[in-house]
Amino acid sequence: MLSILDLRARISAGSLTPAGAIDLCREAIAARDPGIGAFVALDPDPAIPQEGPLSGIAVGIKDIIDTATLPTQLGSTIYEGWRPRADAAVVARLKERGAVALAKTTTTAFASSDPTETRNPHDPGHTPGGSSAGSAAAVGAGMLPLALGTQTAGSVIRPASYCGCAAIKPSFRLIPTVGVKTFSWALDTVGLFAAGVGDLAFALAAITGRDGIDIGAAAGPRIAVVRQDFAEAPEPAAEAALARARTAAERAGARLTDLTLPQELAEAWERHRFIQDFEGRQALGWEYRHHRDALPPLVRGVLDGGDAIAPAAYDDARRHAHRARRVLKDLFGEVDAILTFSAPGPAPETLASTGDPRFNRLWTLMGVPCVNVPVPGDGLPVGVQVIGRFGGDGQALAVARSIEGALRG
Numbered sequence: 533m534l535s536i537l538d539l540r541a542r543i544s545a546g547s548l549t550p551a552g553a554i555d556l557c558r559e560a561i562a563a564r565d566p567g568i569g570a571f572v573a574l575d576p577d578p579a580i581p582q583e584g585p586l587s588g589i590a591v592g593i594k595d596i597i598d599t600a601t602l603p604t605q606l607g608s609t610i611y612e613g614w615r616p617r618a619d620a621a622v623v624a625r626l627k628e629r630g631a632v633a634l635a636k637t638t639t640t641a642f643a644s645s646d647p648t649e650t651r652n653p654h655d656p657g658h659t660p661g662g663s664s665a666g667s668a669a670a671v672g673a674g675m676l677p678l679a680l681g682t683q684t685a686g687s688v689i690r691p692a693s694y695c696g697c698a699a700i701k702p703s704f705r706l707i708p709t710v711g712v713k714t715f716s717w718a719l720d721t722v723g724l725f726a727a728g729v730g731d732l733a734f735a736l737a738a739i740t741g742r743d744g745i746d747i748g749a750a751a752g753p754r755i756a757v758v759r760q761d762f763a764e765a766p767e768p769a770a771e772a773a774l775a776r777a778r779t780a781a782e783r784a785g786a787r788l789t790d791l792t793l794p795q796e797l798a799e800a801w802e803r804h805r806f807i808q809d810f811e812g813r814q815a816l817g818w819e820y821r822h823h824r825d826a827l828p829p830l831v832r833g834v835l836d837g838g839d840a841i842a843p844a845a846y847d848d849a850r851r852h853a854h855r856a857r858r859v860l861k862d863l864f865g866e867v868d869a870i871l872t873f874s875a876p877g878p879a880p881e882t883l884a885s886t887g888d889p890r891f892n893r894l895w896t897l898m899g900v901p902c903v904n905v906p907v908p909g910d911g912l913p914v915g916v917q918v919i920g921r922f923g924g925d926g927q928a929l930a931v932a933r934s935i936e937g938a939l940r941g
Contacts, residue, residue, distance in 0.1 A: 533697060533727035534560070534677040536589055536734055543588045550588035551580050554632055557590040560675040561635070568673055569650045570666040573602045573636040584630020585738040591626055592637040592670045592679035594663075597722075598711040599623055599633055606713055607641040607648065607663075610823045620711025622680065622722055622739065629738045635676070637666030640886060642816060643682055643715055646828035647886050653695055654912050658879040661691025662886030664725070668695040671725040672913075678735055679725040682709075683896055684716050684808055686875075686889025688723035689917055692904040694879035694887065696913030698936070699725045700732045702925050704899030706740060716811040718850070719804075719896055729905060729933040736925065746929035753868040753931050755781055756791035758919075760872055762798040763890040767877030769914050773907040774873060777916040780938035781871065786931070791867070800856035801894040803849035810846040813838030853897050860898055861921070869931040870919035874904045878912035891917070901925040903932035908939055 534556065542548035565571055572595050581587050598604050598616040605611045618624075623633055638648040640663040650665040652658040653673035660669040664681030668688075671679050672695030681688045683701045692699030700723055707722040714720060724739075726732045733746040757778055766774075782788055813820065813835050819827065820835045827835070873891040880887055895902045900922050904915040918935065920928025 533671065533674045535727045536677045536731040539588055539677055540734070548588070550582055553588035554578070554580055554590050554634065557634060557676055564653070564673050564675055567651065567656060568653055568669050570637055570670040570673065570675065571635045572605065572638055572666070575601055575634055578632045578634060580632055581627070581630040584628070586626065586735070587630030589631045589678055590634040590676055591631045592635045592667050592676045593623060593633050594667050594679070594681050595636045595639045596643050596682060596713040597623060597680055599636065601633065602636050604636070607639040607643070608826070610819060610826050616711070618711065621708040623711070625739055631678070635670070637664070637670055637679055639663050640665065641828045641831050642713065642819070643684060643687060644831035644834055645886060646830040647883055651883065652879050652912070657883070658881050658912060659694065659883055659886055661694040661879060663687040664691050665886065667725050668692050668697060668699070671695070671697040671727065677726060677731065681723045681725060682712060683721050683723050683892070684719045685804065685896055686892025688725070689892050689902050689904045690875045690887055690889055692725055693874035693915035694913065696906050697725050697727060698729050698732050698906060699723060699904040700736060700925070700929065701896065701902040702736065703901050703923050706925060714815040716808045716815065718807055718811060721896065729903060729929060729936045732903070733929045733933065736929070742926070745926040746933060747926070752785045752787055754866070755786045755788045755869050755871050755931065756863070756867040757788055758791050758793055758870050758872040760793065760891055760894065762801055766873050766891070769911065770873050770875065770877045773909065773914040773916055774871070776907050776909070777871060777905065777935055777939065781935050784934040784938040786934070788871070791870070794859050796852070796856045796859045797894060800852045800897055803852050804893040804897045806841055806845050806849035807853065807897070809834055809838035810841040857898055860900070864921035869928060872917050872919065874915040874917040878914050895919055898922070901928040903928050905932050905936050905939070
């Protein structure tokens with residue numbers, strides 16, 4: 533994979549120019565994307581800033597995120613050829629920091645569940661996940677060093693696990709969603725894909741202005757291993773990955789304990805869909821009313837279901853979520869991070885599904901930072917998920933980085 537840190541080191545040393553770094557991505561895309569299909573548009577002649585912490589870093593932008601220089605089509609024929617006048621806030625920020633918005637990456641329609649034509653870079657018969665399919669596949673295939681995704685249930689962490697790259701779903705609203713097509717205003721979160729955890733930390737620091745975001749975390753962190761038993765059992769490969777990550781964390785000096793989540797969090801997990809689908813029906817009200825027949829079947833079914841959710845059920849789900857967040861805050865008084873599954877297993881052998889987000893939904897609802905750490909092993913990639921307290925993105929990245937290092941050692 534292409535590493536942000538490696539590219540920036542080479543640029544700083546003078547052995548690579550920013551334009552040369554962009555050319556590396558162009559060459560990789562030309563060689564690999566015909567068999568993967570991660571992109572819907574490429575900028576043939578982008579401006580390439582010579583300065584900034586992200587100078588020379590090509591970025592893939594999920595196609596629900598507005599770009600002024602490339603079409604934003606939301607994975608839907610309804611928006612075919614649509615050209616926004618302005619960049620989304622996060623895209624503008626990337627450009628201010630020197631990055632190049634080189635490409636738009638595939639997304640399921642409106643970031644819901646209908647699969648794209650993108651293939652997993654490790655086996656073309658398997659899904660790359662979704663909804664951020666193209667972003668995960670582009671980074672996992674070594675075509676880009678950085679890509680943007682969004683997560684409403686599990687659309688950053690799960691595809692990263694399937695495609696074998698690192699990813700972060702930051703704390704809710706750490707990265708602005710202005711200019712991002714809304715599905716659920718209480719859940720939608722912009723996230724990042726990169727080759728490794730260090731790359732994520734560098735990019736997140738550059739975007740948010742929080743330099744050294746993962747520096748200064750406590751040594752010997754207290755990590756709770758959580759199985760999320762209410763989410764059904766994972767596959768053996770996911771179990772094995774969690775066991776390897778646990779051993780690596782202990783080797784890195786962490787203190788680990790097993791934790792069964794309190795009932796309040798299980799109850800919130802059960803109600804995630806009420807919030808997501810109720811808000812989705814309203815956020816896509818124009819599309820649903822005027823173009824329902826043009827919506828793909830799965831998102832149409834979600835919106836049909838959202839139409840049947842009573843406001844009282846939505847309000848009840850939000851109350852459960854608020855209670856669960858308070859309980860989780862108390863838990864983080866006793867531990868520094870949570871270690872759990874990123875996905876039920878490797879990418880399913882199908883292009884008709886994006887996989888199951890059941891191990892991601894709770895953490896998105898809680899608004900806490902989540903980091904996918906790829907776990908080396910035989911077969912298709914599987915990752916584990918490091919969860920931090922709300923606002924503790926640097927701590928989560930530091931713990932994830934220590935586990936990543938021990939896994940590679």
